[in-house]
Amino acid sequence: MTAQAHEILFLNGYETSMAAEPLNQYLQNRNDITFSPQSSTCWRGYYGQWKIEENKLFLIGLEAYIIGDTETKVGLNYLFPGQKEVFANWFNGEIRIPQGKMLEYVHRGYASLYERDLFLVFENGILINQYEVDNKEEYQDRLIKRLSLTKESNNKKKKRNIVISILAIILIGICIGIYYLIMWGSVISYVISTILGIGLIFLIFLVIKITLKK
Numbered sequence: 001m002t003a004q005a006h007e008i009l010f011l012n013g014y015e016t017s018m019a020a021e022p023l024n025q026y027l028q029n030r031n032d033i034t035f036s037p038q039s040s041t042c043w044r045g046y047y048g049q050w051k052i053e054e055n056k057l058f059l060i061g062l063e064a065y066i067i068g069d070t071e072t073k074v075g076l077n078y079l080f081p082g083q084k085e086v087f088a089n090w091f092n093g094e095i096r097i098p099q100g101k102m103l104e105y106v107h108r109g110y111a112s113l114y115e116r117d118l119f120l121v122f123e124n125g126i127l128i129n130q131y132e133v134d135n136k137e138e139y140q141d142r143l144i145k146r147l148s149l150t151k152e153s154n155n156k157k158k159k160r161n162i163v164i165s166i167l168a169i170i171l172i173g174i175c176i177g178i179y180y181l182i183m184w185g186s187v188i189s190y191v192i193s194t195i196l197g198i199g200l201i202f203l204i205f206l207v208i209k210i211t212l213k214k
Contacts, residue, residue, distance in 0.1 A: 002040045003107050008061075009097065010051040019110035022057065022088055022122075025049050026079075029090075034080070035041040036065040050088075052120070055127040057088040057095075103135065104142060113138065113180040 003057030021044055027033060034043025062076040081085045100115025113135050121129040132174035 003105070003112060004043065004109055005039075005047065006098075006110070007047060008049045009095070010049075010060075011097070012052075016077075016099075017099055018050070018095050018097050019178045020093075021048075022050065022091040022093075022095065023059065023062075025092070026088070026090045034066045034067050036071050038065055051085075052127060056093060057122055057125045057127070058085045059088055062086045087125055088122075091122050091125050093119040093122060095122065100131075113142070 006019055007021070009016050009127060010154050015210045023042065023046070035182055037045045046062060046064030048059055051058050051060050059076065059080075062074070062079065064074050064078070065071045066074055066078070076083065076086070096110070096113035097118040097120065098112070098116075102112055102114050104113040106112045117135060119131050119133065120127055121131075143199045
């Protein structure tokens with residue numbers, strides 16, 4: 001899955017974005033609704049707008065496309081006829097709000113890492129707790145791990161190159177040996193040449209196998 005577009009959340013009078021999909025819990029009980037994704041950055045098929053007011057979570061806007069004979073754009077009225085905002089009493093869980101600058105982009109879901117994450121905890125749509133997580137230490141751990149993996153990969157490549165170089169020298173030596181044995185022209189030389197030829201084929205196979213592992 002590619003990185004997914006965040007939904008808008010108005011918190012304390014400010015517009016922010018959230019790496020969460022509160023509407024999904026409601027849609028799980030609506031088998032009659034299927035939204036059509038318009039982009040790989042929004043596989044859920046809709047964009048929601050939310051607000052928190054008096055510690056309650058409200059859905060205040062929706063942009064989605066439904067599948068029919070043709071794709072039709074719909075809004076909040078499609079799910080909740082006649083309502084301009086809807087109290088999300090179906091939602092239980094956490095909403096993650098990334099804060100600060102992006103430290104690491106991850107091309108998957110909501111996995112990109114930001115300086116901080118604010119977590120809002122809800123029960124039946126009511127905010128019951130919140131806490132903040134500093135991700136700088138996590139980012140440093142990821143950097144160290146990435147550098148370690150890069151160093152390990154480089155060491156493996158060096159070892160492969162050394163092995164290939166040694167095998168190449170041996171191959172050249174065998175080829176030269178076979179040439180002189182054939183020039184010698186005796187039965188023994190032909191037997192030895194055959195044995196060396198088999199060894200040569202085996203070494204070529206090893207070189208190809210090691211090279212393909214790169």
